[in-house]
Amino acid sequence: MDFKAYVRNHLPPLVITREPEIVDELAQHLSDLYAEGRSLGLEHDAAIARAVAALPKHADDFARSLESASRALPALIADRWRAKDDGLPLERPARWAALADLRRDARYAVRMLARTPGFTFVVILTLALGIGANAVIFSAVDAVLLRSAPVADAEDVVSVYTTSSTGGDQFSTSSFPDYADLRSAGVFRDVAVFASIPLILDSGGVNEALPGELVSGNYFDVLGVRIAPGRNFSTEEDRPGSRQRVVILSHATWQRRFNGDPSIVGRTLSLNGQSYMVVGVTPEGFTSPLLGRAPEMWAPSALQPELRPPSAGLRRSLGHSNLLDQRGLRWLNMVARLQPGSTPGNTSGVVNSIAERLQRTYPDSNRGRRFTVVPIGEAPACVPRRVRCSGC
Amino acid sequence: MAPQNELKRGSAELMILAALEARSRHGYEIAKLIDDRSGGVLRFHVASLYPMLYRMERREWIEGKWVEKAGQRRRRYYTLTREGRKVLGEQRASWQELLVALQRVTGISTPE
Numbered sequence: 001m002d003f004k005a006y007v008r009n010h011l012p013p014l015v016i017t018r019e020p021e022i023v024d025e026l027a028q029h030l031s032d033l034y035a036e037g038r039s040l041g042l043e044h045d046a047a048i049a050r051a052v053a054a055l056p057k058h059a060d061d062f063a064r065s066l067e068s069a070s071r072a073l074p075a076l077i078a079d080r081w082r083a084k085d086d087g088l089p090l091e092r093p094a095r096w097a098a099l100a101d102l103r104r105d106a107r108y109a110v111r112m113l114a115r116t117p118g119f120t121f122v123v124i125l126t127l128a129l130g131i132g133a134n135a136v137i138f139s140a141v142d143a144v145l146l147r148s149a150p151v152a153d154a155e156d157v158v159s160v161y162t163t164s165s166t167g168g169d170q171f172s173t174s175s176f177p178d179y180a181d182l183r184s185a186g187v188f189r190d191v192a193v194f195a196s197i198p199l200i201l202d203s204g205g206v207n208e209a210l211p212g213e214l215v216s217g218n219y220f221d222v223l224g225v226r227i228a229p230g231r232n233f234s235t236e237e238d239r240p241g242s243r244q245r246v247v248i249l250s251h252a253t254w255q256r257r258f259n260g261d262p263s264i265v266g267r268t269l270s271l272n273g274q275s276y277m278v279v280g281v282t283p284e285g286f287t288s289p290l291l292g293r294a295p296e297m298w299a300p301s302a303l304q305p306e307l308r309p310p311s312a313g314l315r316r317s318l319g320h321s322n323l324l325d326q327r328g329l330r331w332l333n334m335v336a337r338l339q340p341g342s343t344p345g346n347t348s349g350v351v352n353s354i355a356e357r358l359q360r361t362y363p364d365s366n367r368g369r370r371f372t373v374v375p376i377g378e379a380p381a382c383v384p385r386r387v388r389c390s391g392c
Numbered sequence: 393m394a395p396q397n398e399l400k401r402g403s404a405e406l407m408i409l410a411a412l413e414a415r416s417r418h419g420y421e422i423a424k425l426i427d428d429r430s431g432g433v434l435r436f437h438v439a440s441l442y443p444m445l446y447r448m449e450r451r452e453w454i455e456g457k458w459v460e461k462a463g464q465r466r467r468r469y470y471t472l473t474r475e476g477r478k479v480l481g482e483q484r485a486s487w488q489e490l491l492v493a494l495q496r497v498t499g500i501s502t503p504e
Contacts, residue, residue, distance in 0.1 A: 002465075021458075022442070025419060025468050029438060032420035056439035069443035069450070108450070 003030035003051065010055055012063045016070045017112065017119055030054060151289065152224025153337075157376045158344050159289070160191065160334040160351070165368035174334050175365070176301070177327040179216070181358060182371070187350050188336035192222040194288075195332050197308045199297060202270035203257070210253075213288070213295040214308055220248075220282070220298075222337050223289065230265035230280025233300045237279075240324050242302040245276040251284040253296040271297070272307065289335055289376050328365035335376065344373045404444060405453075406487060407434065409472065409480040412454060416469040419445060445470060453479050 004027040014022065030051040037047030056062040113120040151157055160182070162174040176193065183191040192215065199212040217238025220227055227248060237244045249264065258264050268275045276299070287294045299307055305321040310329075315321055323329050338347060348371070355370040411422045422445075423436040448454045453476035460466040472480065494500060 021468070022446075024466070026438065026442065028418070028465060028467055029420045029423075029442075031465070054438045056437070062439050065439070065443040066446065069446035108452075 001031050001034045001048070001051075003027040003034070006030070006052060007055070010052075010059055011066075012060055014063055014067050014070075016067050017116055018070055022066055022070070026055070151286075151376070154376060156189075156338045157223065157289070158188075158336050158338060158347070158373050159376050160336050161372040161374075162330055163368075163370045163372060167368060167370070170372045173330045174332050175327050175330045176324040176332060178330075178358060178366070179332060179334055182334070182336075182351070182354060185354050187339070187347060187354065189339050190218055190222045191334060191336040192216045192219040193301065193332040193334050194219055194298075195308060196293070196295070197299070199271050199307075200273070201257075202273070210296045211294065212247075212297045212299060212307075213293075214301050214304055215298050216301050219335075222335055224337075225282060225286050227280035227282060229262070230278070232280060238300045238302055240302050240322075242300070244300075245271075245274055245303065246279045246300065247271065247276045248280045248282060248298045249278055250282050250294070250296050251286065252294070254281045257296075274306070290333070327362055336373075344375055348373045402483065403487070404436070404440070405448060406480070406483045407436075408444065408448065409453065409476055409483065412470055412472040412476070413480060416457075416471040418467045418469050422470070448476070452476075 004023060007023050007027045007030065011023070011026075013019070016022075033051040033054055034047045037050040038044070042050060113123075160174070161171040162178060163170050164172050173195075174193070179191060179193045182188075194213050194215040197212045197214045199210050201208050201210055215233075217233040217235065220232050230248070233246065233248070236242060237246050247269065249258075254260060254264055258267075261267075264278050265280060267278050269278060270276075282298075301324065304323055308323070308331075309315065309321045310318065310323055314329075318326070323331065338344070351371045351373055355366075358366045359369065407426050408422060411417060411425045417425065419441055423441055427435055445454065445456070449456050449470070452473055454470045455473050456468050456470050458466045459469050
């Protein structure tokens with residue numbers, strides 16, 4: 001008498017690899033009970049009823065119990081749990097005991113895999129395909145998005161981050177005064193900053209939101225991006241306090257919104273309710289050193305008070321809208337071009353000696369803060385969530 | 393787990409280990425042997441027998457192997473491992489100690 005189908009129907013599916021073996025074993029047990037019943041003189045139906053009555057009525061509980069037993073915790077842990085439940089003092093296990101447990105688990109895993117070669121093959125194949133696909137996708141992203149950033153001599157360009165005061169976050173944004181000090185120290189060939197800004201473009205009465213970036217005047221020079229047609233921001237336009245409203249357009253925006261109008265330079269656009277003059281266009285393909293960003297326009301950082309004003313609360317507390325003189329407000333991403341022959345590794349030491357000087361000079365805002373220097377293609381700056389404005 | 397349940401589980405484990413001391417047996421045989429030896433007083437139900445066997449197997453006290461015999465369906469036989477034999481010795485000693493103590497305290501006597 002075969003009870004396999006009965007057991008299979010009675011039990012809910014077990015989420016363990018040895019499920020077929022358990023079904024077989026329980027079915028065999030019922031067959032033995034049936035044979036016993038027959039040997040005791042029971043009729044066929046009565047013997048079947050006697051056998052199947054051996055299976056618990058609460059099949060879900062039984063299935064959970066079978067699953068849990070098949071996946072039981074290593075003995076050492078189970079013993080500790082029991083001791084804890086019983087209120088017994090726990091002994092600290094010796095190191096070798098934990099290792100023995102690990103060895104036993106590994107042996108058990110190997111034995112179980114060896115017993116189910118089909119399942120093992122599928123697991124290995126799945127892992128191999130998963131790892132392979134992951135490597136291929138990363139290689140493609142690395143090649144297409146990171147290495148091919150339209151930046152001149154990209155291997156010399158690095159991202160520079162400020163660490164959190166506790167050192168927990170190595171990749172935090174920076175303040176404008178810290179940037180200015182780092183730039184004037186001359187450790188890098190040059191340093192630039194940028195931050196995202198929302199822009200509203202008024203095109204003939206239709207308002208449209210588009211992504212923009214506020215950048216230091218040397219931003220495109222640091223990245224080796226040549227502006228054409230037009231020009232880069234002038235020194236005067238980049239000077240803090242300047243109110244010269246100018247923007248540089250992305251090549252894509254120039255083509256899409258203005259049909260590649262050759263007379264775009266010098267034209268005036270209505271942005272955020274104010275008139276801005278277009279002074280240049282970036283080369284085709286340039287977007288941002290941050291993966292996933294595609295700003296349509298760039299404006300000089302001197303325009304921060306009107307293009308990236310602080311929150312109302314912060315403005316009340318500061319008494320003004322200028323963030324460029326606030327050392328404790330870190331809202332900017334930094335990029336830098338290394339000196340010839342320098343590497344991120346050998347630059348970090350010098351950069352952090354400056355960080356230590358800043359810590360001593362400005363303990364209120366810079367206590368515990370250091371700088372992290374990483375190649376631009378390998379920087380977590382590629383993750384847009386890193387771009388945030390702390391405190392505003 | 394309450395101490396009472398722990399006591400029950402401990403005794404069940406001891407019974408299974410003892411049932412496998414002489415030779416390998418399959419699940420039904422183990423239950424039958426315990427039933428017979430205890431005169432029907434101690435009975436293992438399927439609901440508790442197999443989870444316990446799997447747990448003991450996981451702890452490497454016993455080892456289960458499928459055995460095929462001519463004209464029969466394959467069966468899973470459980471054998472005592474070296475670790476299981478050691479545990480059996482330890483459990484026997486501690487139960488012996490407990491029974492002696494119980495006798496002294498309660499006056500229960502075991503039939504010779």
